[in-house]
Amino acid sequence: xxxxxNSLTNYNLRNMKTIKILSGLALSMLIISPMANHxxxxxxxVDTTLxxxxxxxxIELSHKKTGEDHFMMAGLATFGFxxxxxxxxxxxxxxxxxxxxxPDVDHFEFSPLFLxxxxxxxxxxxxxxxxxxxLGVNWADVSYFVAPGLILRAGYLVTPFGTYSKRxxxxxxxxxxxxxxxxxxxxPTSDFGVEAEGGLPxxxxxxxxxxSVTNGLQLLPDGELQSVGAVDNNKxxxxxxxLGLLPLSNSSLEIGVSGMWGSVGDANSxxxxxxxQSYAADLNFVKSFSPILVNFKGQYNYTFVNNQNYIxxxxxxxxxxxxxxxxxxxxxxxxxxxxxxxxxxxxxxxxRYGKYIxxxxxxxxxxxxxxxxxxxxxxxxxxxxxxxxxxxxxxxxAIANSGDKIKSESxxxxxxxxx
Amino acid sequence: MKIxxxxxxxxxxxxxxxxxxxxxxxxxxASQQVSNKSGAQLWAENCQRCHNTPSPATFSPxxxxxxxxxxxxxxxxxxxxxxxxxxxxxQ
Numbered sequence: 172x173x174x175x176x177n178s179l180t181n182y183n184l185r186n187m188k189t190i191k192i193l194s195g196l197a198l199s200m201l202i203i204s205p206m207a208n209h210x211x212x213x214x215x216x217v218d219t220t221l222x223x224x225x226x227x228x229x230i231e232l233s234h235k236k237t238g239e240d241h242f243m244m245a246g247l248a249t250f251g252f253x254x255x256x257x258x259x260x261x262x263x264x265x266x267x268x269x270x271x272x273x274p275d276v277d278h279f280e281f282s283p284l285f286l287x288x289x290x291x292x293x294x295x296x297x298x299x300x301x302x303x304x305x306l307g308v309n310w311a312d313v314s315y316f317v318a319p320g321l322i323l324r325a326g327y328l329v330t331p332f333g334t335y336s337k338r339x340x341x342x343x344x345x346x347x348x349x350x351x352x353x354x355x356x357x358x359p360t361s362d363f364g365v366e367a368e369g370g371l372p373x374x375x376x377x378x379x380x381x382x383s384v385t386n387g388l389q390l391l392p393d394g395e396l397q398s399v400g401a402v403d404n405n406k407x408x409x410x411x412x413x414l415g416l417l418p419l420s421n422s423s424l425e426i427g428v429s430g431m432w433g434s435v436g437d438a439n440s441x442x443x444x445x446x447x448q449s450y451a452a453d454l455n456f457v458k459s460f461s462p463i464l465v466n467f468k469g470q471y472n473y474t475f476v477n478n479q480n481y482i483x484x485x486x487x488x489x490x491x492x493x494x495x496x497x498x499x500x501x502x503x504x505x506x507x508x509x510x511x512x513x514x515x516x517x518x519x520x521x522x523r524y525g526k527y528i529x530x531x532x533x534x535x536x537x538x539x540x541x542x543x544x545x546x547x548x549x550x551x552x553x554x555x556x557x558x559x560x561x562x563x564x565x566x567x568x569a570i571a572n573s574g575d576k577i578k579s580e581s582x583x584x585x586x587x588x589x590x
Numbered sequence: 591m592k593i594x595x596x597x598x599x600x601x602x603x604x605x606x607x608x609x610x611x612x613x614x615x616x617x618x619x620a621s622q623q624v625s626n627k628s629g630a631q632l633w634a635e636n637c638q639r640c641h642n643t644p645s646p647a648t649f650s651p652x653x654x655x656x657x658x659x660x661x662x663x664x665x666x667x668x669x670x671x672x673x674x675x676x677x678x679x680x681q
Contacts (some may be wrong), residue, residue, distance in 0.1 A: 370666035372620035377665035552642035
């Protein structure tokens with residue numbers, strides 16, 4: 172009986188335990204279930220936030236991808252002030268004129284340069300230019316970087332005649348506020364055509380070559396040459412070539428020779444047989460003689476047109492002259508880049524001597540000597556303010572007023588910046 | 591007949607010049623001394639041939655690649671020089 176009762180008690184006790192366990196489990200389920208749901212919802216929220224963030228990062232990254240095409244703008248702006256005094260002496264009588272221009276109309280320029288790079292093989296360049304009077308284009312071309320040492324170009328380009336027009340003419344590069352008289356734009360060096368160029372290593376030296384085939388120049392009835400433009404005036408093309416040599420391993424010296432050859436007469440005109448030949452020599456030497464950086468540049472141009480008959484505009488008579496034009500400049504500048512004084516090391520003093528001789532007995536004959544001096548302050552490597560003075564002494568050799576003297580003095584203040 | 595002779599002469603001259611340029615391009619090599627130059631040294635030596643040496647901070651790395659091509663076509667530096675100078679300016 173006792174045993175039976177005892178077994179019954181044990182049975183009940185076991186049942187009680189089971190019930191307790193089951194109740195505990197049920198209670199736990201009741202408590203855990205909402206918590207689990209809450210945690211699951213939380214996980215879902217985290218996943219969504221993370222997914223959104225990843226999408227955002229992906230979009231951001233896609234914007235930062237380098238891509239194939241790259242566009243940028245550079246260029247330059249130049250403006251300033253000039254005060255000029257010109258005295259003309261003709262037949263013993265002198266006449267003086269003075270002008271003050273703000274901005275300097277002869278040296279104002281706003282030229283944004285647009286560059287597109289397609290991968291690392293193609294470069295498109297377009298530089299429109301506003302000079303105060305008109306909106307023109309300095310160049311608009313496509314370059315193809317074929318192989319080391321070979322670049323091909325097509326479009327409206329700067330022909331490789333000397334180095335001034337192609338490398339040094341920009342206001343933020345030029346050490347003086349003026350272009351060398353008669354050299355920067357004669358013979359004209361922007362033209363439509365194709366070009367091949369490159370720089371090549373040669374042991375400790377380097378050489379570079381540049382050759383273009385373009386529409387060329389056009390001979391005017393007074394004997395001057397102008398760029399023919401997009402439509403050629405004859406069947407022939409003008410070839411321009413330059414060869415440069417850098418004989419020193421530190422690239423401080425460059426010597427170059429150039430030539431330009433072509434027919435310049437309009438087809439089926441009296442100038443059909445006219446041909447011009449131009450030659451140039453250039454020199455560039457930049458070296459630091461601590462603490463001063465010395466910069467020497469020079470170029471000499473010679474242009475010749477074979478014998479032709481021209482029309483005198485004063486009486487329409489036919490006459491001839493030896494149609495050759497020479498121009499040249501030599502300039503030197505000093506900048507104490509090694510000075511410890513911040514003001515001093517940003518100053519640069521530049522001198523230039525220029526010579527310009529146009530054909531005597533033409534309607535535009537003159538013989539001029541030009542001296543320029545300028546004190547520059549460099550705000551940054553590409554931002555400069557120049558105070559310059561130019562003195563020009565010319566003698567007319569023109570058919571109508573041979574012997575007349577022209578003396579001109581100008582004071583410049585000029586600011587130039589690369590965009 | 592004369593025109594054909596001139597054309598023949600022009601074609602031969604251009605072909606000859608082209609071959610000469612190709613041989614020159616392929617055959618040209620820099621000396622060890624020049625090849626060992628760093629981008630910084632080439633930047634200091636070559637940029638100032640025309641203008642002041644540019645600050646690396648002026649343009650972004652992408653823009654320096656573009657400017658490098660533009661400058662190569664102006665100053666006619668070699669490909670190796672352009673690559674080293676641009677790599678230096680991009681840092």
